[in-house]
Amino acid sequence: MTIIVNGEARQMADGITVRQLLDELQIPPTRVAVEVNLEIIPKSAYAERALQDADKIEIVHFVGGG
Amino acid sequence: MSQGKLTIAGREFNSRLMVGTGKYASNDQMVAALEASGAEIITVAVRRVNLAEMGKGCMLDFIDPKKYTLLPNTAACFTAEDAIRTCRLAREAGLSDMVKLEVLGDEKTLFPDNEELLKAAKVLVGEGFTVLPYCSDDVILCKKLEQLGCAAVMPLAAPIGSGLGIRNPYNIKIIMEAVKIPVIVDAGVGTASDAAIAMELGCDAILMNTAIAGAKDPVAMARAMRLGVEAGRLAYEAGRIPKKLYATASSPLTDLIGS
Numbered sequence: 001m002t003i004i005v006n007g008e009a010r011q012m013a014d015g016i017t018v019r020q021l022l023d024e025l026q027i028p029p030t031r032v033a034v035e036v037n038l039e040i041i042p043k044s045a046y047a048e049r050a051l052q053d054a055d056k057i058e059i060v061h062f063v064g065g066g
Numbered sequence: 067m068s069q070g071k072l073t074i075a076g077r078e079f080n081s082r083l084m085v086g087t088g089k090y091a092s093n094d095q096m097v098a099a100l101e102a103s104g105a106e107i108i109t110v111a112v113r114r115v116n117l118a119e120m121g122k123g124c125m126l127d128f129i130d131p132k133k134y135t136l137l138p139n140t141a142a143c144f145t146a147e148d149a150i151r152t153c154r155l156a157r158e159a160g161l162s163d164m165v166k167l168e169v170l171g172d173e174k175t176l177f178p179d180n181e182e183l184l185k186a187a188k189v190l191v192g193e194g195f196t197v198l199p200y201c202s203d204d205v206i207l208c209k210k211l212e213q214l215g216c217a218a219v220m221p222l223a224a225p226i227g228s229g230l231g232i233r234n235p236y237n238i239k240i241i242m243e244a245v246k247i248p249v250i251v252d253a254g255v256g257t258a259s260d261a262a263i264a265m266e267l268g269c270d271a272i273l274m275n276t277a278i279a280g281a282k283d284p285v286a287m288a289r290a291m292r293l294g295v296e297a298g299r300l301a302y303e304a305g306r307i308p309k310k311l312y313a314t315a316s317s318p319l320t321d322l323i324g325s
Contacts, residue, residue: 006114023323031126032115033158038151040158058114060155061124064096065111065141066086066226066275 001053012051019046021057032061070086070303072271073079074248075164075217077135081106082265083295084137084250086275090284093128099278100134107302109137109166109273112156137198139166144179146186153190164221165190166252166273168200176226176253180207184214200252203237205244212245217246220273223264226255226274232261235267258287258294260323265298266306 003023012021012026018041022029034041035058042051051057072079084107090096100108110125111149137234138156143149145170154164154176171179178201196217201207203221221241224230231254232238242249248270252320255261255274264272272295281287 006117008117015285024119025115027115031124031159033155040154040284042158058155059117060112061115061126061159062110062136062138062156063113063125064087064090065139066088066109066273 003051003054004056006057006059014053015050016050017047018051018057021051022046022059024066025059027059032059034059072248074198079106079135081262081292081295082271082299083292084271084273085101085278085288085291086110086273087125087129088275089279094126095284096125097128098278099284099288100129102285102292103278104132104292107135107137109139109275110160111141112138112152112159135162135164136160136162137166138162139200140168140186142170142239143168144170144182146182146189147188149182150189153186153195154193158194163194164196164198164217166198166200177222177302178202180204186209187211187214187216198250203234203241205237205240208249209243212247216247218248218250220250220252222253223251223260226253227279227280228254229256229280231256232255232263232267235263238267238269256290257281258290261291261294262298262301265295266301268302 002009003012018034029046039057072082081104083103083105085103085105086109087096138160140149140152143152149169156165166185169179169182171177180202183199187197187199191214198218198220199211200220208219221314222233235314250273251264251269252273255277261272278284278288
């Protein structure tokens with residue numbers, strides 16, 4: 001399936017979970033927030049939440065700012 | 067040196083200087099400047115993870131979460147909707163409810179869009195956020211933000227990053243008289259005397275980024291700002307003498323040597 005992660009199209013295995021996506025991208029889950037189709041996914045749900053074809057995912061974290 | 071503590075939403079802080087984490091030449095320089103500033107609250111921005119550079123680690127790898135309270139901002143948000151979304155993401159990423167809410171109205175001035183700010187503040191307070199809004203130096207607006215349940219108001223002293231200093235001391239003074247929540251001057255400071263002036267006015271705290279990060283020696287400027295804030299606060303608490311037009315001698319005018 002194809003999902004959009006931070007604006008980029010990516011090929012992923014069907015039914016991959018948020019947790020698996022983060023692992024695949026080597027992103028430690030503790031310091032990010034994940035939004036799927038504008039819905040924020042609580043960290044406790046990363047392992048269960050399965051993604052679907054065409055889902056739009058935003059993965060954000062903190063950077064320097066004022 | 068004993069100075070009263072800063073209390074925001076029931077939490078006490080020793081430092082009245084809040085600093086940003088943007089624009090530093092390196093993470094090491096940022097860490098050294100934060101340390102030199104003595105700040106306990108530091109602002110951060112919320113941005114997309116750069117998927118290509120994830121291996122390089124993130125900013126939080128350099129910051130001790132036990133030492134600093136992170137204050138995520140909504141910089142670059144121009145609508146209430148975007149700001150609210152950013153705050154919700156920040157809460158999920160940082161597991162804290164405290165946010166610096168800014169809704170900008172214009173790219174050239176970076177002045178707040180106060181209408182959108184009020185809208186966002188109302189929603190976020192309703193969702194349990196501790197909202198610290200960056201706002202105009204307008205007392206009516208600040209009173210409205212207080213009534214909505216904001217934990218502080220953060221009026222600007224001059225445009226963000228301008229270094230023009232405290233351009234509006236009388237407006238800031240009026241705001242301090244009108245609201246009971248902390249008044250934190252946010253934006254506009256250029257050097258240590260500006261920080262001292264803000265604190266001498268009686269502001270509860272001051273937030274700055276560019277004045278430190280953009281200085282030739284950011285670590286030295288961070289220390290200068292710390293001292294400026296402490297000196298200004300002490301002077302405020304000490305109570306300055308009234309200004310007078312004419313001289314008053316400091317030495318006795320009696321028992322003068324005879325002619």
